[in-house]
Amino acid sequence: MPRYAALIYGDLADDSPIGAASRAEIHQEYFDFGDRAGAAGVLSGGAALQPPSAATTVRVRGGKGGEVVTTDGPFAETKEVLGGFYIIDAADLDEAIRWAAQIPGAWLGSVEVRPVVDFSGS
Amino acid sequence: MSDWFDQMVRDEGGRVLATLVRLTGDITLAEDSVQDAVVEALHRWPVDGVPANPGAWLTTVARNRALDVVRREAKRTKKEADAVLLDEMTTAFGERTTDSMVRDDLLRLVFTCCHPALAIEARVALALRILCGMSTVEIARVFLVSDTTMGQRISRAKKKIATAHIPYRVPADHELPDRVASVLVVVQAIVTAGHHAPEGRLDGRIDLAEEAIRLARLLHDLMPDEPECAGMLALALATHARRDARLDDDGELVLLPAQDRGRWRLDEIAEAETVLDAAMHRRRAGPYQLQAAIAILHDLARTYEETDWPQIAALYGVLEAHWPTPVVRVNRVVAVAEADGADAGLRLLDELDAAEVSSWHLYWSTRGELLSRTGRRAEARDAFDRALECAPNDSDRRFLERRRDELSR
Numbered sequence: 001m002p003r004y005a006a007l008i009y010g011d012l013a014d015d016s017p018i019g020a021a022s023r024a025e026i027h028q029e030y031f032d033f034g035d036r037a038g039a040a041g042v043l044s045g046g047a048a049l050q051p052p053s054a055a056t057t058v059r060v061r062g063g064k065g066g067e068v069v070t071t072d073g074p075f076a077e078t079k080e081v082l083g084g085f086y087i088i089d090a091a092d093l094d095e096a097i098r099w100a101a102q103i104p105g106a107w108l109g110s111v112e113v114r115p116v117v118d119f120s121g122s
Numbered sequence: 123m124s125d126w127f128d129q130m131v132r133d134e135g136g137r138v139l140a141t142l143v144r145l146t147g148d149i150t151l152a153e154d155s156v157q158d159a160v161v162e163a164l165h166r167w168p169v170d171g172v173p174a175n176p177g178a179w180l181t182t183v184a185r186n187r188a189l190d191v192v193r194r195e196a197k198r199t200k201k202e203a204d205a206v207l208l209d210e211m212t213t214a215f216g217e218r219t220t221d222s223m224v225r226d227d228l229l230r231l232v233f234t235c236c237h238p239a240l241a242i243e244a245r246v247a248l249a250l251r252i253l254c255g256m257s258t259v260e261i262a263r264v265f266l267v268s269d270t271t272m273g274q275r276i277s278r279a280k281k282k283i284a285t286a287h288i289p290y291r292v293p294a295d296h297e298l299p300d301r302v303a304s305v306l307v308v309v310q311a312i313v314t315a316g317h318h319a320p321e322g323r324l325d326g327r328i329d330l331a332e333e334a335i336r337l338a339r340l341l342h343d344l345m346p347d348e349p350e351c352a353g354m355l356a357l358a359l360a361t362h363a364r365r366d367a368r369l370d371d372d373g374e375l376v377l378l379p380a381q382d383r384g385r386w387r388l389d390e391i392a393e394a395e396t397v398l399d400a401a402m403h404r405r406r407a408g409p410y411q412l413q414a415a416i417a418i419l420h421d422l423a424r425t426y427e428e429t430d431w432p433q434i435a436a437l438y439g440v441l442e443a444h445w446p447t448p449v450v451r452v453n454r455v456v457a458v459a460e461a462d463g464a465d466a467g468l469r470l471l472d473e474l475d476a477a478e479v480s481s482w483h484l485y486w487s488t489r490g491e492l493l494s495r496t497g498r499r500a501e502a503r504d505a506f507d508r509a510l511e512c513a514p515n516d517s518d519r520r521f522l523e524r525r526r527d528e529l530s531r
Contacts, residue, residue: 002287039355092289093239115286 003044003094003116004088009080010109025104029104037088042099045087051080087116127167131160132276134177135255136340140227141181143234145214146188147207147307149252149280155191159184185211220528229344230290236305244279245308248317252278253340254333264330302345306354306410309338313358331362341358342397353410354403359394360417363387375521379426391421412441416453431461449480452488464495483512487522492527503529 030048037043052074061067074081082106090096093113100111142152173179180359189211196204210230227331233250245266250256263273282288291299316330338355345351367381376382416437423429438454451474459467471489479485486509493502506526513519 092287092291093237094289094291094293097239100373 001089001091002093002096003118004093005114006086006088006096006100006103007082007106007114008084008086008103008105008109009069009112009114010083010105011080026104026108033102033104036102037099038084042088042090042095043071043086044089046085048084049082051083052077083109127164130176130257133436134180135160136231136253137224137228138177138180138184139252140231141219141230142184142188144227145185145211146192147290149234149283150190151191152184153252155184155188158182158187178219193341225344228340229292232305232341232344233292233301234283234288234290236308236488237283237284238301238304239288240279240282242307242311244275244282246311247272247275249280249308249337250312250333254337256333298348302348302350305341306350309334309341309354310410312337313361331358331365334358335362347404348408349401349404350408350410352397353408353412353414356394356398356401356414357410357417358448359390359397360414363390363394363421369517373517375517377521378420383424386421391418393419394421397411399418407440409441409445412437418440428447429460431457434494435461448474448485452479452482452485455492456488459492462494467492468496480508481512483509483514483518483522485509486512487525490529499529 034043034046034074055074057066057073057075059071061069081093085094086103088096088099093115096113101108103111105111132524133428138159139152141154142155143149146152146155161181163176164181167173189208192204192208192211196208232249232253236245237254240248247261249259251258258273258276259269262269263278265272267275281511312330312334316334335355335358338351341348341351342355362379364386366385366387367383368376369386370376394414395418398411398418401411402415416434419430435457436456438450438457441450450472455467455470458470468489471485471492474485488503490502490505490509493499493505503526506522506529508524510519510526513522
């Protein structure tokens with residue numbers, strides 16, 4: 001069965017003026033989604049990510065085995081940031097889109113649905 | 123046999139291809155196999171004679187070709203997946219393909235090629251390639267891009283269908299309205315492309331309008347219960363019926379008021395009316411049915427002055443209430459100006475969002491026309507200047523220059 005990553009993007013500025021009440025509401029909506037999708041057997045992974053301000057970007061300079069260089073912050077500074085993802089098993093893109101449309105991030109920001117490469121057949 | 127053969131390939135090709143896509147689950151393999159079958163027919167038929175059922179012959183040859191390819195691939199890779207596919211294909215090949223199966227196959231292919239997860243340009247290219255049987259080179263020519271660009275656009279789209287698993291399936295009832303809309307917008311884009319050649323003479327692309335009608339006919343035939351498909355067909359017919367009056371002998375654009383109505387195709391207008399009437403009985407109005415009704419009202423007026431403007435303005439009012447696009451709004455302005463006077467039209471025009479319309483030549487030319495009717499010639503000239511700045515093609519530009527210069531006299 002095809003597998004998809006649902007990448008959740010949103011304007012997650014740390015100082016976003018979102019109230020504590022609505023934050024709890026959003027979390028609840030995520031839990032509800034997780035319960036529904038879990039019960040349907042379509043979820044095979046996922047995570048919520050800390051904000052980009054907590055990110056460290058790692059590069060190895062001078063090829064494999066070279067100097068490890070770290071930079072504070074995300075790979076690219078963008079307004080819409082990756083806030084988390086789910087791994088969804090679905091029969092086809094239509095089914096994947098149906099599930100993705102139920103992720104709160106789809107109405108609070110956007111969800112990018114990307115097929116996961118299947119190495120099992122090769 | 124050449125003309126007959128080309129026509130037969132165009133008529134049968136889509137059906138044969140649709141069957142092959144079902145059997146192989148792979149558009150590229152299906153296309154290659156059908157192409158091989160066509161080449162084989164070119165060699166064999168002049169010698170062996172034309173088979174009684176050319177479509178069935180092509181299907182059989184194409185599926186044998188596809189089977190050969192998959193068999194070779196399965197042997198080479200020894201992959202489990204290929205063996206499974208081979209097994210499925212062999213079983214499916216044993217079944218007889220009935221006419222209703224072919225119709226279902228075609229309908230599934232329509233929804234795959236016009237899937238909303240594909241960009242509209244990709245959908246248009248795929249529909250013309252796969253559903254209308256145009257070659258990549260022909261499509262590149264009508265869209266004025268290089269063969270390479272069009273080839274890449276088509277192959278990227280096919281690749282996305284495969285890697286993202288865009289389904290080959292007719293959507294469920296509750297999904298149908300949205301999905302039909304995403305199919306019809308493709309037909310609409312083909313119609314529009316046929317009318318607005320960016321450069322050169324407009325009538326060089328008359329074929330595209332005919333392709334759009336062919337596609338609309340196919341959709342109406344495959345989905346007789348969807349009134350918007352009928353609306354699309356009626357709209358395309360009602361507009362295309364005026365093609366011979368749209369350009370003068372020098373290839374210059376002629377607007378509705380000045381068109382020689384004797385050159386309109388009455389038989390096609392009558393067909394548009396019949397198709398739309400039948401659809402309206404289903405009482406599920408939609409944007410294409412409304413636009414078709416408007417186009418037909420224009421077609422039925424013997425002179426521009428006799429046009430039923432109040433009725434057209436009312437239909438645009440309904441259209442605008444549900445689909446408030448700039449095009450609909452400006453068209454409503456024109457109808458209101460004809461029904462209630464230029465001042466009424468100008469007042470509506472002032473209500474439009476400047477950001478939405480200020481780079482659109484039809485907004486400015488409409489404004490220019492209405493201003494000139496109220497005697498504000500200087501302002502009208504300025505409006506035509508603005509229109510010229512945004513005009514997309516030579517024919518439009520020459521027309522606007524003519525209108526502006528008339529105001530200077």
